[in-house]
Amino acid sequence: MKIFSFDHDIPQHLGWDEDSDLSISDRHYKYGSHSLQWKYHSHSYLRLTERVEYRPFQEGATSQERDSFVVWIYNNEPLADVLTFQLGRQEEVDCEFEFHLNFRGWRTAWVAYERDMRGVPHPEMDTLTIRAPKTVSTGTLYINQLMLNTPIDPRFHTRDKQVPFVNLEADQKANAHWLSLLAFEELERRHRIPDVISSEQQWAHGVMSQRLEELIFQARIVAEEDFLQMKGTFSSYGISRRGDVITGRPIELPFFDHYPQADKERLKALANSIQLAAYTDFMLDIATSYRSIEDPSWKDDLQVMFIDLLDHLHDQGWAYGSSQGTVHHFGYNFRSFYQAVFLMRDELELAERLQRTQNTMYWYSGAGRIHTPLNEIEGNIDIFNTTLQGILASLLIMPDAPLKVRELTAFREWLSQSLLPAHGLRSAYKLDGSAYHHVNHYPAYAIGGFLGVTPVVYLISGTVYRIDGLAHKSVRKALLAMRLYCNKYEWLVSLSSRHPTGKGALEVEPFKYMALSGTPDGLQLVDQEVAAAYLRLRHHEEKSEVAEQFLAKGITPEEDPNGHWTMNFAALAIHRRGSWLVGARGHSRYLWANESYVSANLYGRYISHGHVQIMSQGEPITNEASGYHHDGWDWNRWPGTTTVHKPIPELRSDVRNVDTFSGFEEMLLSDETYAGGLNLEGRSGMFAMKLHEHPKYEGSHRARKSVFFFDNRVICLGSDIENSNTVYATETTLFQNHLADQGNPIWVNDQTQIDEFPYAYEQVLEEPVWLLDHLENGYYIPAGQTLSISKDTQHSKHQAADADTQGDFATAWLGHGDAPKQGSYEYTILVKTDRDSIEAFSQHMQSLEAAPYCVLQKDRNAHIVKDHANQTTAYALFEAHSSVDTGWIVETDTPAMIMIREANDELIISAVDPDLRLYEGIESDQYDAEGNRVEVSVYSRDWIHAESIPSTIQLTLRGHWLLKGDCESARIAANGDDYTVVAIECENAMPREFVLQKGQP
Template sequence: MKILVFDNEIPPHLVCDRSSHLAISERYYKYGKHSLQWAYSSNSYLQVNEPLLYRPYQEGSISQERDSFVVWIYNGEPIADVVTFQFGRKDGVDCQFDFHLNFRGWRTAWVAYERDMQGDPHLEMDKLTIRAPKSIGEGTLYINQLVLNTRIDPRFHTRDKQVPLVNLEGDQKANAHWLSLLAFEELAPRYAMPESVSTEQQRAHEVTHERFEKLILEDRIVTHADMLRIKMMFANFEISRNGNVISGRPIDLPFFDHVPKEDRERWKELVNGVQLSAYTDFMMDIAVCYRSTDQASWKRELQVMFMDMLDHLDEQGWTYGSAQGTVHHFGYNYRNYYPAVYLMRNELAQAGRLERTQQTMYWYSGAGRIHAPLEEIEGNIDIFNTTLHGILASLLILPDSPAKVRELTSFSTWLSQSLLPAPGLRSAYKSDGSAYHHVNHYPAYAIGGFLGVTPVIYLLSGTAYRVDELAHGSVRKALLAMRLYSNKYEWLVSLSARHPTGKGELEVVPFQYMALAGTPDGLQPIDEEVAAAYMRLHHDEEKSEVYERFLEMGITPEDDPNGHWTMNFAALAIHRRGSWLVGARGHSRYLWANESYVSANLYGRYISHGHVQIMSQGQPINNEASGYHHDGWDWNRWPGTTTVHKPIPELRSNVRNVDAFSGFEEMLLSDETYAGGLNLEGRNGMFAMKLHEHPKYEGSLRARKSVFFFDNRIICLGSDIENTNTVYPTETTLFQSHLADQKCPIWVNDHSPIREFPYSHEHVLDESIWLLDHLENGYYIPAGQRLSVSRSVQHSKHQATDAYTQGSFAAAWLGHGCAPQQGSYEYTILVKTDQDGIETFCADMQHAESAPYTVLRKDRSAHIVKDHANQTTAYALFEANTGINEGWLRDVDTPAMVMIREAEDELIISAVDPDLHLYEGKEWDQYDEDGNQVEVSVYSRKWVHAPSIPSTIRLILRGNWVMRDDYLGCRLAIDHGDDDTTIIEITCKDAMPREFVVGMNM
């Protein structure tokens, strides 16, 4: 990084022409206590004679960073002109850009040489020429921190009113929701201006104001101690006024992306800045105290401090039209600004600052996005979490007028569109209840989204601006789904993405606001189903006014959810009975297998290789009590997965920055389309996947895996397990469970507990056996397999820091040997059972007439199981047209999942094509010249935003059947086949299951 910081003297290699003058000034400063003062005339120039050390980006580099120029400029009065930065050699100019002077205060620009400037940068550039604006006779600019060359992530440069041509591509990329402030500002209003404000709209403004203020203004008693604390904190910012000049410590985002990583902490210390989040949090603190006290002297002091902070923020460039070089992830650092200024709106109006502040709110919240064309609107959890309230606040503080009506109407339309089930892998909510971020179902981010969006749905409910019924229902479904894949509060570890701590948990507050928002159709002021869910989840020690209100209405807490649910946009099956939960998770060519960053989830590559997790223990039920414990966890052994068992260091992710669309992250895709689940009558279900690990690590690993859920019986099958690794064994894990007490026993085919520690034993099974872990889960393992059981202290690595960890665990797995070919497995889990229960089950399985289930088929083409208690046959059909001929199903022309329950003269059938069909055929740029799949960023894939392509399953049943009713997407084919068969055509989209009933044609 080549940087000029102006302290006490002018650098010798910096010169100006005779018609201008340079000096070191203490009047204005950004970093340090000085700046370079340049008094110019219309033809003046300022020149820096210094090699720029420019180097172009090289394809295949580890990092995507690009050589960039950075500058800070102070302008005393807005000018309708530009200052031009030219870079070249001798008397020539190789590249340049214009910096608009339409502002007052400090502004910055981050400009990439190759992408953002006019002309072609050259390796030998050794001169920077700054040319003064030409339209005025003379003027003065102040320059602070002139960075001639630094390397910056190409995603981060942000265009604004000063440099509108920077990173134009950013408006189309994953960071657009942060960076596209200027594009949002330039959108034309969606609706024409109404002639007046109706009575209904006026009432809506009043109601929303009242609710919003109650939402953000906490009850508080202000004390002398509060005032002393606030004064001390305010003094820490060193804000002072000298005439119309206000100065103080610089206010920064925490990232410092324009400084090399190894220098960032040192640079932060040198600049002695204040983090924007701390600054705006303190503004909120002052605003709440101001609104909470009646002491006039305190109110005067608080108001003066607030106005000084607001003016200093504006002077520092945190104001309308400025993007501060970058605003990526900006919302997390600015979100308290909006409620703070909202609470002080009347005082701002009296001080003549309301209009300026409203413009700043509108700009930084990206409120202009509400006017985007409907087809371009995409929901975004980051926005719901951090700036949605800011957008609404920026509209509410407008004076009641036709313009306010137009903006709030546009806001309602935009928000409704954002909340509808999104096509393809677009954010934020899916038809199956998945909540999307980072191009996958992501509960850790969904929480913030729910915390942001549910209060807004409530604020607008019952008014002229309420969100659309379908949009309301979409969020409602996603929120209620979260309490299905969480138990009671923590969600499945397989859903933890890059945070495999086992501590991720839902928030109860969104359920409260969703209940208060009423039913989606707007007919009931309280949504009783959501209210009941809220009451079950509500922490008993925190009984609330809302909880008591629901009780008075006769609403009671719901029972623990029971049933089976399919979420194929998450490749997830959810099965619940009593108070326990089991989830099965996979991945595909659309849904990444893992998310790893350079300091997060470094060992988690196997987390969705058919992960089957049981959550059944704890008060309340949680991951730790149910067996998951980070320290000492063997990252090879996620329950249910089939993996090549490697030394922990060899599992460490090699995280790369693969293209300009992504950062340093790993989100590997398979090349298989078959992964997902199916449910029947909301009670039982199945999961299946074609496992193929990405060639970045173990591309030869393949398997066909299925999981069938019937009541408390979970039948796990695997076939065609293969790879070419002759060094490390391939295994399928039954369980890995933390032993909080090393004396906790397990049982293996005997009523005598195994308490020995450490303990290990390998069983080559000549006959079927049973196993019981210390968490009340029984395992039936048929003969012909190799079972290993272990109780030991395990040594591992921390998922984020690489530190060594250890812990005591019990584990069991089936061994397939090194480099297996056509390997297979079968085992069944009984959840919440005891020794007698699993022993009886094992005995019953030895005789066909008493066996609870029968495996009818387990090969490359199909896994088929019949559960006798439920009279249900479940089919995982990995290949099409395989001549099934099992049960009532003769054949299917598409890889599919089918479940059929026999009920007297009817068949209840559910079927799905689990392929999301976001694109067809092979995506060739994912493969090298030898046909091997290569790592790509999912953000670079055009199909991410593509809608699911409908597909048709032709299902052939034995016998002559008719439809009992009209069912969405299901019909009898015109061609009924021969006399002994019935052909049914099922149209699938978004991998959503179709369920229907057929009756015998008498």
């Protein structure tokens, strides 16, 4: 790739017509310190003779990048005309595009040859012709950093006012929330502009502006050292004025996607640019300092610096209508801009820059999206996190006129719709409290979303622009759910997605703002339940005036959550007692098994293969204290999972760029629909899944897995474990616990305390065995299984850097041998127990009368457990139309999970069809010509936006039963003398709970 920067000389192979005047100028520049100045006439042209070296895209290539043309243009005055770029062979034009000149300042174009240009590009192209606008007699343009050909990810080209034809498909793809700025601007406005502003609306505008001001502005002490440092930073930007011309170092996003990877660092150094995030952070620093000081001379200097920064940013093309080639992930780099200009809004109005700045805010925040038709609106955590406050600021900064009312009304409707429980795998929040990004429950992104959206919900609360009650309930539920799968702050490692560090943690501030937003019905100014959660979670060493206000109102910190919760949009079961948490997680044909990037989660293939994690140790409780430790972690052995145990190097993900919908990432899907959980009366619960590993790695590996939760008893069953791998053994991991002290003991029955290090044990159990790890978790393992225990230094790999790691661990697992057929397991965990308790449990299990539970069935069709203490039978029914004939259930026509508690003459029943049912049948493009499943990008699936297809479970029970009370989701379909058929309406894999009472035949 050759770059023409025009920094020193006019290229030797550049020609022009006799009426053109070309020179190298320092009047405007984007890279280096000069550009090509072209004084043109209406018929003028430039012609560069140089091999384009265009290469047609090859289907099946490792990379999806497309050859593209890149150029920067500076225009002195906006024109209703275009530059025409023609590429071809000598006089023959093969392809071309037009570049609109409706701007002042710098603008760029990134144009893919095959997709975006008119005509058919040819590999032998060797001529570029640039034709001047035709409707003006003379003019001047400046050209910088012209690239005849550079490979660019096809997802990233962004259309704007200059090149509105570029990457039209992006408006329907995963990056649309970043890239569709022009589409948002072109939306038809849903509301007319009202005639007047009501007093209530005017009051609301003032209240919201005041709240936003308080949210943004934190007064600071600005010392002379601080002031001089700001002046030094400003000087380093090289901003200077010559008359009406402003110049300085270029300002760019950090990605440099238009540079080839091999040459990227060299070209970045040559550009000598300022990263946009650093630039806008500095603007906020200037604005906050300006608002904090009284010294008029300092204030004058800071105001001049701020205006210069703003003008230079605008001149560099960070302006209305410009997409800078690409704006993917743009919001993370521009957040401070909105806050900075909001703080300086009065000064900008005096400087006659407020309207221009508001236009820029509106454009880059994508505020036009608020006019999206209601049925097309989809929430997005990226937007909540990075631009939501910018959208609101861009509206509040508008003059108090009827147009402002229309925009804020549309904002209210759009935000309300965005927060409602979303269909399919759409973002952002689900009926069960899952918070979605990357088409899955994703706490690491949810945190940013909550940090962005909850302050905005608070800012508009109590006004005519407050969000709808159902939307309020939705975001509130998702926020409160986060405190369930986190303990106390960190979330389960199985929810880590591509960052399995064990350090992911919730933020407390969203709970404060949600509480201050009042109740969903708008009747209470403070939501006491959320406030109580905030008081429990807040860091007590930090001063909180809001906490003092809540306490003064008589609100006290909530107790640690206790109960059982189901989140089937995350294939997640959550069980809590006291201060501890156990989570079980799986995956399905809808929910990916792992998210791996080329430098993230390289070894996390098994992270959701039925992962059962206990978080019970530490103050506060953490993943590290509870046994997870990154260095030395054996990525084969997530607790609860059944895996083929391979050498760590063989677990390394082979991350590919599958199609144009995705980047270099791995998000593997199963072909099984049965995965999820169920809860009964909020106290007990279960999890089950059909495990089938993707054939990219081990397609023959299958298992049927279940976990049942009763009080502190966690019963884990597996059956039909099979694969054809004869090289490596298949295992089910009981625990893998980091040893901070090599001497931490493991107890094996009462006689054996294992203090040795290293230590290894393997035995086929002739009798049941109990274990007690050093984290107060007991394990009961029935006879007939192969138990292995290890205490050793483990050698592994860093999940992102791929470097060698090591650590000391105690591990226990059940072996299933090589290439198992119909393998199985059973074990029970007692959480936060001691030797006496686990020994007593083990003894009780030897007696039919005293056994706390019994396994009634464990095979391909069903896993059925009865917990005697709770008089509850739990059924994982893997197959339809199977004769169950166990306990109360005779049969069912649908794979389901069912729990039944017996209470005198009543049955309390909870049931779920765990299939999200986003599509039926199979997708042919997930299979090759031989019928083998292939890797596809989940982003390429049409069904990710589909609604859940309703289903009905026909459940046949023993005895004659009647439905007690009203229940919309269950009805008696048939009654006989000794049987009852209950029809249970299911959707979205949401549990249905109801009560039956004994009737007379």
